[in-house]
Amino acid sequence: MDLMRSVRDQTDETEFHTPLPDGYQLGQTRYVAVFGTVMSGLGKGIFSSSVAKLLKDKSLRVSPIKLEGYLNIDSGTLNPYRHGEVFVLDDGMECDMDLGTYERMLDQNLSRENFATSGQIYRNVLDKERAGDYLGRDVQMIPHVTGEVKLRLRELAVKTSADVVFVEVGGTVGDIENAFYIEALREMNYEEGAGSVLFVALTYVLRPPALGEQKSKAAQLGIKRLMESGVHPHVIACRCETPVTDKVRQKISVYTNVPLQRVFSMHDLPSIYMLPEQMREAGLDSEIVQLLDLGARVNSATDARAALEWQEFTARLARPEHEVRIGITGKYTALRDSYASIIKALEHAGGANRAHVKVEWIDTTDIDDDNVAERLAGVDGVIVPGGFGVRGTAGKIAVVRHVREQGIPYLGICLGFQMAVVDYARNVCGLDDADSTEINPDCEHPVVSILPEQKQIEGLGGNMRLGGQDVVITPGTLAAELFAADAAAGEASGRVRERFRHRFEVDPEYVETLEEGGLIFSGRHPEHPIMQILELSRDVHPYFIAAQFHPELTSRPLTPQPMFRGLVAAALARRHETTGQPAC
């Protein structure tokens, strides 16, 4: 169809509603849309980001977008134990953890344009309705809501000059929440013209233990459900614990008309970072380049270089020479997803140190000074991660005190930074009733509190301080050494950029007392007395460092975040020292 003509013809008399952003050139951008069938949690983001990485390696410009079914405007208010961690982008957007997967896999910063929710889509539609933009029409799911979805995708294409936009549709086919996204993509496929939109169905191949063999029926039914929505997949990715057998792949191929070489076995791997290589081996990247007719835009020299670099990284992951155990204070029963970025940052840091990092969860709700030594026995390093509220904080302070006094490597993150300040104020500086006002609003020494005047400086009112901020590093400190070793972090300027998500901070009134007591603030706000990194001198502790920001959010596979890399190195040194032998 002549989309441009139909757009021009749109009036209150026609049924069309396809708003196009300024500068949009039909046929310029390709779209890869990934749908989940059978069940959620199959790793659509992992699949989509891996393909996107392979195309980026070939010098194609890629831009991902996650389409969330829920009505929330962002992920800021979601419980991480239910939905996984809240990932914060540099522009302050609080979004789904999948955006973290994309940033890491692509080594690319994303922005709010890369994250849409039904809430955002509906809000835009309702705002437009109030502004009279629909020319007297009754506003409908089709074409207006679907039109808004298409507009978001095309705006992203224009804004990022993407060769390929990767669209990850949240949820599972059959959900009421995401039905309009699927419909919008069906329409896109028609409007953009042949060869411009590629559909991927992610499905699950069951392997009931009682049968001991893989069964494809659920997968077939799931894909059939997708086809009923007018979406015929070009590629099918089959999730399974074990490699999907040829027989099952053939069966799925026969039932769906998808050629066998495009029915991909996405079985469990020791690390998600091994998936791009598997895809490359299976020829999936070339297949997709061909289907989208992108051959002319591909650069095979950059592709070969990127493949080699990645292989070196995954080889280090596959064959670690050492093992270290890092304790993370967090609810043992909590989903690993709530600490996804920390786990990934440790994996990156492990790769750089040729170490396999084993994570041990430490529930702090019943930890005190008497049992802390026993509870931390055997860990080579400790992380107290971010968190909100009072629960478990007394135990966290006991943990910080113990690792500080015993010389156990420590990385404090956000709340873990604040707990380190409270411990130091109480147990070193003698401020007995020191606390964070988040925990005890009436304490005598509110060393960590909400400082309205500083929030005004930041222009954020009483809200959370969110997103990327510059941090000035004090020369001659551990932080300076760590960041200087990281060529990508912009150490030349003495500034690094990190991501924040917090309300409370160190009260500047107490900074002098804490410093006199020996605490070093080695990272600060460029203009205001906001403390961003603390550390202890290496004369008194081998590795004790904490950040008000979230260093895990900026760690990338090939450029691990320096504070994590340093933690694993210090933990490794301690392990060598205590055991005499590196354990493998």
Ligand code: GLN
């Ligand atoms: N609850 C603390 C604050 O709001 C820490 C936040 C966090 O760890 N992300 O400042």
